Amino acid sequence: MNLEYRITAKRKIKDRLKRRLSGMYARDVGIWRFSIVALWLLSCVGVALSAMGMPTGFGVLFDVFAGLALNTIAFAVCSAAITIIISLVGLRIPRFTTGSTIYSGILACCILYDSQFGLWGAILYGTAVTVIAAGLGIAAGWIARMRRTRRVALAAIVVIVAYSTAGYPRFLLAGSGADADSAADDGKAVVQALGAQIPDPSMPGDFEFRTFTYGSGEDLHRSEFGPDAAELSSSVDASSMISDWPWLRDKFWGFDEKSLPLNGRVWMPDGEGPFPVVLMVHGNHLMEQFSDDGYGYLGELLASKGIIAISVDENFLNYSVWSGIPDQDMKLRAWLLLKHIGQLQLFNADRQSPFYGRIDFGNVALLGHSRGGQAAAMATDRERWFPNDRGLPDQASYTVRSVIGLAPTDTAIDGQWSELQDVSYLTLQGAKDADLVNFYGDRQYGRVSFVRNTQAFKASLYIEDANHSQFNTEWGESDNALPASLFIRPKELLEPEDQRQVAKTYVAAFLEATLQDDESYDSLFRDYRAGLSFLPATRYFNQFESGGFRRIADFSGQDRIRLSEGVTAEATALTDWRHTDARDRQGEGKGDTGLELEWKEKGSYTVHLRPEAIGELEDIPILMFSLANMERDLADEEPFGDELTPDEAAKLEERMEAGLSIDVEVADEAGNAARLPLSRFMETEPQVATKFTWLPGMESVLSEGKFKDIEEPVYQTYELPLERFAAENPAFDPSEWAEVTFYFNEGPGKIMLDDLGWMPE
Incomplete structure (x- = not known):
């Protein structure tokens, strides 16, 4: 009795499995077949691109064809395996289509993850591209079933739309070329x-x-x-x-x-x-x-x-x-x-x-x-x-x-x-x-x-x-x-x-x-x-x-008043005045401490020089320093980020393109001073802002924040011959140079200053 029951039960299970497996591909007809082909093409493209980026040394053709062959086998086997599982569960859906979608989606996620996408970024974009590919396949199947006249009309519409938007990518790529030429001409x-x-x-x-x-x-x-x-x-x-x-x-x-x-x-x-x-x-x-x-x-x-x-x-x-x-x-x-x-x-x-x-x-x-x-x-x-x-x-x-x-x-x-x-x-x-x-x-x-x-x-x-x-x-x-x-x-x-x-x-x-x-x-x-x-x-x-440069201050110490022996500093109307590390795109220190100055409207920064800090000046020296324009940081940080009105933000953006308005004044021991715009020597260019990706949201996803910020402070060395100041005010005696002041004429603004010193003419 028990034996006969077990035999009957096994036969029923076997018959049930047979019935379920016998119709595995019954629903993968019509437009679903187009979707399967589209997904296979997607997987082939992904594998071919990956193969080109993973050379074996046997040549590109070998790498690509080997990858395509292995992918085709894997596509068929894995999709079929998933189809069997779906059939056994009894879900009434296009099973092989679902299997190929799952395979292609997992493959796309793996390829993107290996391409410096983070885990969630790879899942998000991998899923999106798989869904798009499947949808395009379905659309192709739907179009194939249309009457010929409708297909021709649809094709004409697609061509017209593509032609009318053909200039869009070029528009996106336009911009700084003319500015660069203009800047070059000015320079x-x-x-x-x-x-x-x-x-x-x-x-x-x-x-x-x-x-x-x-x-x-x-x-x-x-x-x-x-x-x-x-x-x-x-x-x-x-x-x-x-x-x-x-x-x-x-x-x-x-x-x-x-x-x-x-x-x-x-x-x-x-x-x-x-x-x-x-x-x-x-x-x-x-x-x-x-x-x-x-x-x-x-x-x-x-x-x-x-x-x-x-x-x-x-x-x-x-x-x-x-x-x-x-x-x-x-x-x-x-x-x-x-x-x-x-x-x-x-x-x-x-x-x-x-x-x-x-x-x-x-x-x-x-x-x-x-x-x-x-x-x-x-x-x-x-x-x-x-x-x-x-x-x-x-x-x-x-x-x-x-x-x-x-x-x-x-x-x-x-x-x-x-x-x-x-x-x-x-x-x-x-x-x-x-x-x-x-x-x-x-x-x-x-x-x-x-x-x-x-x-x-x-x-x-x-x-x-x-x-x-x-x-x-x-x-x-x-x-x-x-x-x-x-x-x-x-x-x-x-x-x-x-x-x-x-x-x-x-x-x-x-x-x-x-x-x-x-x-x-x-x-x-x-x-x-x-x-x-x-x-x-x-x-x-x-x-x-x-080797001829004589450094007055490199701003490496914590004391912002006493910079070095015989050198002191003071500031007026600044919202920030500190010695701090210059930081890269990830916010990590660049191994060099500089002077960060920030102001809301106007301000000034003065360095006082005692004779022992400079020594005997046999020739008229050249005032030298390195400066980085950091105005772009202001829109994203306190105290200005939340306080800027739309008009102020627009003004700041416009002024960032024009450069900072800074004057430099030098004075001798007798108090005779001469003041000149820094732009008379060189403009204060804004930081370079670079976007590395073109898809929305991708900057924060790729390479674990490698592209987190669009810029980093980069110094420009400025040389200001003191003879130019003496020409502005003949009473100024460069050999008795005792003070240098930076006047910030327009705000808000932010700079980083480093390596203040002088060099013989």
């Missing part, structure tokens, strides 16, 4: 009036040059470092710094951490030499997309000017989706740069080498991009990280005279940061850098110091419409891999060639100045307007300081 007029014309340093020099490579002689992917290498270099053992070298990385490169190659691309001027040398090193990009050939435009230019340029290959230290990134990669990048110097010394002593006797190791420069920029500074400050490494070249055998950081990183390594002394430093950063959104080179700039009478100097340039990747010709125009680059797209970027024009101009001028003692470009580093005749039209901000 050129000012510079021409001051007689600050200089030759274009981006123009080729007089040297012929040749290009070749050196390498290990064995490279699985690049013959120029394999059998076609002109010079064979030694491999180096980095196992003391690398604890894990994945087998996939080993298989891709054909070597492990015990035999890292020393590969370099060389641009060498013709002639006996010896020539200065610059080592250029890329940053962290996808390992499978090689980066070292991306600075050929700099190598060719520098070689034509009599400087040996070498692009160092460190691709095997870069990130791979499949094998991660080596631990301590920053130390490795710096260490390998030093190893290259050692290898070049061996080449230079070898009579059979094309390098023989050609390199001047007393004139070495290091240039790095992104992580390479930090590595260049770390290699220069080598004692901090490699104090006992006897395998590195003797420090006395070479001299690094200058360091360049193109959009460099600045992370703590072993709890330390590099500090440079009596080494010239240049850093360039784009305000639309969607990879390193903060100006990290500004931090290293602050950690460069000089002793008296050194010829070294430091300079920085902040470029409104530049991004991260376009400094390297191999990295493309976007700072993010697919599919994230579809969403992170700042508007109005410089054209790639224009951005590289900025790099060529400043890198060439800087290396000619520091390695060849050419003083003709001094005005370019002190005032970017000296180069506006050959620089692309955009806004620039620059800082400059030389």
Whole structure:
């Protein structure tokens, strides 16, 4: 009885399951089939874009087709599995359509989450795009069932609407181009009036040059470092710094951490030499997309000017989706740069080498991009990280005279940061850098110091419409891999060639100045307007300081009255007056304390100088300081944010475009004073505001707040020759200079001031 009952029960369950499964796809007909196709296409597009951003090294076609094949299998299997579950539950809905929707939605969320969306952002946007795709499929099915005449009419309407709105994207992208041209024209007029014309340093020099490579002689992917290498270099053992070298990385490169190659691309001027040398090193990009050939435009230019340029290959230290990134990669990048110097010394002593006797190791420069920029500074400050490494070249055998950081990183390594002394430093950063959104080179700039009478100097340039990747010709125009680059797209970027024009101009001028003692470009580093005749039209901000600069106050102490020995300060009618950290887009300190001043209507700030604070002034000095216009902050903060009326807010916005109204007054010990508008020397440009995404609400979702704020305070160095004030009031005696006052004529306003001092004429 019990046996017969169990058999009957099993048969009933089996029959019930069979009946339910037999109609699994019965409802997936008509317009639902169009929805399934649309969802499959959505998943294919997402996977194809992801595959392009996750290269295997076998080529884009392989990556895309392999991804599409795997996705199609997964789409069918997973959708069918969900269909079976729905059928067993007995829900009377289009089951395979539901299964494909769930699969596509989960896939879209995973892709977006991996593309720097947060969890909730990925769920929100992933769900939205899946619903839209399914809806488009349903709409396509509905249209397909229409009569032909109605389909033609609908198509005509769609074409008319699309055509009428075709100019909208161009309208969105319009705006600052004309302003930039106007600003550039104004700047050129000012510079021409001051007689600050200089030759274009981006123009080729007089040297012929040749290009070749050196390498290990064995490279699985690049013959120029394999059998076609002109010079064979030694491999180096980095196992003391690398604890894990994945087998996939080993298989891709054909070597492990015990035999890292020393590969370099060389641009060498013709002639006996010896020539200065610059080592250029890329940053962290996808390992499978090689980066070292991306600075050929700099190598060719520098070689034509009599400087040996070498692009160092460190691709095997870069990130791979499949094998991660080596631990301590920053130390490795710096260490390998030093190893290259050692290898070049061996080449230079070898009579059979094309390098023989050609390199001047007393004139070495290091240039790095992104992580390479930090590595260049770390290699220069080598004692901090490699104090006992006897395998590195003797420090006395070479001299690094200058360091360049193109959009460099600045992370703590072993709890330390590099500090440079009596080494010239240049850093360039784009305000639309969607990879390193903060100006990290500004931090290293602050950690460069000089002793008296050194010829070294430091300079920085902040470029409104530049991004991260376009400094390297191999990295493309976007700072993010697919599919994230579809969403992170700042508007109005410089054209790639224009951005590289900025790099060529400043890198060439800087290396000619520091390695060849050419003083003709001094005005370019002190005032970017000296180069506006050959620089692309955009806004620039620059800082400059030389060994001749005499600092009066850096506002690093907590006492806002007594700034230093013999220097005191007072303020009138200010709503805020404090020494505080300059902060980046995430609200983190930039490692440099400045003076923050805020006023509602009018105000003033005065610094009193006793004779011992300045000393004997043999020449008429130049008053120098760095200032950041922070007016944009006022609309979002107390005490003004909630108090501004609509008219006041509109007035503030209008005035932000015009710049602050500030006067500067200097006075001597007898009380004779002269006052001039700051705009007579240079306008106080508002901060650069950058939006990195184009979809509503995406700024706060992506990258865990990486794009939280649209700007950060960036300093501009101002130079005010005291002779200009003496011309305004002949009674003023610059040699008895005793006071400087900043008058803020119109409010509300906010600035940050730093590095107040003077320099000989």
